[in-house]
Amino acid sequence: MKSYCKFEVKALRKEKCINELSKSFLIAEIKEKEGNVLEFKVFPNDAKKIKKELEKKEIKILSISFRGIYYTILNVLKSWGIIAGLVIGLAFFFIETMFVKDVEVWCDEQISESEIVALVKPYSVNKIRSTINTKDIEVKIYDSFENLSFVSVAVVGQVLIVNVKQEVKPSEMEDKISPILASDDGRITNIELVQGTLCVKVGDIVKKGDQLVMPYVINSDGEQQKIMPKAKIYADVWLASEVNHNSHYEEQYRTGKQVVKNEVLLCNLKIYDNNQTCPFENYDTIIKDKKIIENNILPFILRETTYYELASRVVEENFEDVKDEILERCKENNLQKMEEYDIIKRENIIIKQAGNITTVIYTSVVNREIGG
Amino acid sequence: MFNFFNEIRNSARKIKITGRYNLVNISGELVYVEGHKGITLLSSDIISFKVKEGRINIFGKNLILSELADDTLKISGQIDKIEADR
Numbered sequence: 001m002k003s004y005c006k007f008e009v010k011a012l013r014k015e016k017c018i019n020e021l022s023k024s025f026l027i028a029e030i031k032e033k034e035g036n037v038l039e040f041k042v043f044p045n046d047a048k049k050i051k052k053e054l055e056k057k058e059i060k061i062l063s064i065s066f067r068g069i070y071y072t073i074l075n076v077l078k079s080w081g082i083i084a085g086l087v088i089g090l091a092f093f094f095i096e097t098m099f100v101k102d103v104e105v106w107c108d109e110q111i112s113e114s115e116i117v118a119l120v121k122p123y124s125v126n127k128i129r130s131t132i133n134t135k136d137i138e139v140k141i142y143d144s145f146e147n148l149s150f151v152s153v154a155v156v157g158q159v160l161i162v163n164v165k166q167e168v169k170p171s172e173m174e175d176k177i178s179p180i181l182a183s184d185d186g187r188i189t190n191i192e193l194v195q196g197t198l199c200v201k202v203g204d205i206v207k208k209g210d211q212l213v214m215p216y217v218i219n220s221d222g223e224q225q226k227i228m229p230k231a232k233i234y235a236d237v238w239l240a241s242e243v244n245h246n247s248h249y250e251e252q253y254r255t256g257k258q259v260v261k262n263e264v265l266l267c268n269l270k271i272y273d274n275n276q277t278c279p280f281e282n283y284d285t286i287i288k289d290k291k292i293i294e295n296n297i298l299p300f301i302l303r304e305t306t307y308y309e310l311a312s313r314v315v316e317e318n319f320e321d322v323k324d325e326i327l328e329r330c331k332e333n334n335l336q337k338m339e340e341y342d343i344i345k346r347e348n349i350i351i352k353q354a355g356n357i358t359t360v361i362y363t364s365v366v367n368r369e370i371g372g
Numbered sequence: 373m374f375n376f377f378n379e380i381r382n383s384a385r386k387i388k389i390t391g392r393y394n395l396v397n398i399s400g401e402l403v404y405v406e407g408h409k410g411i412t413l414l415s416s417d418i419i420s421f422k423v424k425e426g427r428i429n430i431f432g433k434n435l436i437l438s439e440l441a442d443d444t445l446k447i448s449g450q451i452d453k454i455e456a457d458r
Contacts, residue, residue, distance in 0.1 A: 019410040022440040030437035032414050 003068025004028070005047035007040055010060040014038045017059055025050060037062065044068070100124050100132060100160050107164040111145065116162055119144055120153075124160040132160065177228050180213040180371040182206045186235035189367055196229030206235065212371040233371040236345060240363045241333035243326050245319050248356045250312050252282070257309040264292070265301045282310040319358045330362035342366040377406070393423040397454060402438075403430060403447040411440070419447050429455040 011017045014036060021027055030040040042050055044066055054061055066074075076082055103120050105113045119140065124132055134153040141151045141164065150165035180196070188204050196213040200206060213229040259279060264272035278285075285307050292300040319326075327349065338344075343366060350361040377394045393407030405421065405428070412427060413420035419437060420429045435449035 015411045015414050018414070018437075018440060022410075022445075023442050027440045028438060030414065030440060032416060038414075 003044055003066075003070050004041040005044045005050075006063075006065045006067060007042065007047075007050065007054075008033075008062040008064075009038050009054060010036055010062055011038060012036055017054075017057070020057070021050060021053065024053075044071070097158060098128050098130075099158065100127055100129055100155060101158040103160045103162065105162045105164065107162075108166045110166050111148075111164055116141065116145075116164060120160065120162055124155075129155050129158075137162075177215040177226060179211045179215050180229045180231060180233070182208055182210045182212055182233075182235075182370045184208055184235070184237045184368070184370045186237035186368075186370055188233060188235045188370075190232075190234040192232040194230035194232075195227050196231060198231070200233070206370070231372050232369055234367055235370045236365050236367050237370065238363055238365055239334050239337045240361060241330050241337065242362075243330045243333070243360045245317075245322065245326055245358045245360070246356050247319055247358065248314065248316050251315045252310050252312050254284075255309045255311050259307045261305040261307070263303040263305070265303055267299060278307040280307060280309040282312075283307045284310055319353075326360050327362070330360050334362050334364055338364075338366060339368060342368055393425070393428075395428065395454070397451060400451045401448060403451055403454065405445050405447075407443060408445050411437070411445075416449075421445065426456060426458040429453075429457065431455070 009017070014032065018027055018030055018038065018040065025042055025046045028041045030038065033039055047064065047066070051061065051064065103117050103124060105116045105120075107113055107116065120137055123137055123140070132155055134155065137153045137160075138151045141153070141162065142148060145164075147167040148164060149167040150163070152163040154161050154163075179199075185208050186206060188200055188202050188206060191198065191200070191202060193213065195217065197216055197218070198213055199211050206212065212233050213231045215227060215229045216224045217227050219225050257280070259276060261276040261278075262272075262274045263270055285305055288304045288306075290302045290304065292302050330349075344364045345367055346365040348363045350363070352359045352361070381389055393405065395406075396404045398404070407423060408428075409422040409424060411419070411421050413429075414437060416435050417433065418429060418431055419435050420427055422428075430447055430451060431453040432449050432451040435447055435451075437445065438448045439446040
């Protein structure tokens, strides 16, 4: 029985009592208690009829209690303390939602968010939502900050949202106009001028950073008038890369002999050492740190230092044997300097020799936009 | 519908069964009875009930009359002995 009604009755002839009840109802968990007291459970629907029956037989009912999920919920709902708590909680919640609790500012990086919050807070936080005049706050922000193009204030839930945009002036008005400068070294091949005053002509050789178009025009009165320079200037740009080859050089190599030194460290303090010293004159080392215990309480670290003996030898390599490989490397270096969509117009290879060293210079010419 | 008791009765045709009650003891922890005629004694050590042919006494410890209906009953607890008086 998930939901049931429990009776506690006092009867002298309890067996007769339950025998009579069982003829009409299902009775469960019948227990005999001290002092002729009988306890049993019945379905909640039968409780009223059973009560009547018992009263008719003049059997003393000591208690009737209902159990089960339905009755537990019912009991909780009937509990005045909980109801009062719920009502007060809900009332508090509704009152709380009537107030603005926070200010959120959406603005550009140039505008100080904290300044806006400081300005708006006295007029909004802990005030009833309906009493906040958003138009008034908007005007106050406009008055307090310069160069604002857009201000919007709205109350959303318990948050006052301030949206501010800074005025965007055309570059001519901001005095931030500057001449177009050459982005690469090269020879100018084509000029498409939109506005501004040209400083170069087709065929001129320019260096990176040279002025190409000045930010002004001379009007019909002969006066200089500021203007944002706009142009597309193309030039042949030289890209060069160089690779040196030494046909006779000294190389260091590992002989294969090695010695390992072990140390145990605790918080960078040496607590054990295997007393191994490096016996080699020329060597290189590799240090590996390994945690002995995988926890942060005792950070024991095993430091393994390996010493490799080094020796030197003379390597002789003929340039002609590796010429193709060097040329390829040179081209690859040059390609890395190129931009997307660059087309190679010409290429040139120069090989210079001085003593043991051979220098390969690879030059390519590409046409690209160097200003605009 | 399948009836467990009728099946057993039918399988034992040689024995003439006149009784009108059925009693099942499940592992000495639960007794199920069909055809009782009323409780005569109720305590935690003995539960007795009438049947048409006489009286059945159930001895044990912590006995509880788990269910009681017009014709059936269920007793749970530690069942030590079941006795039939004719």
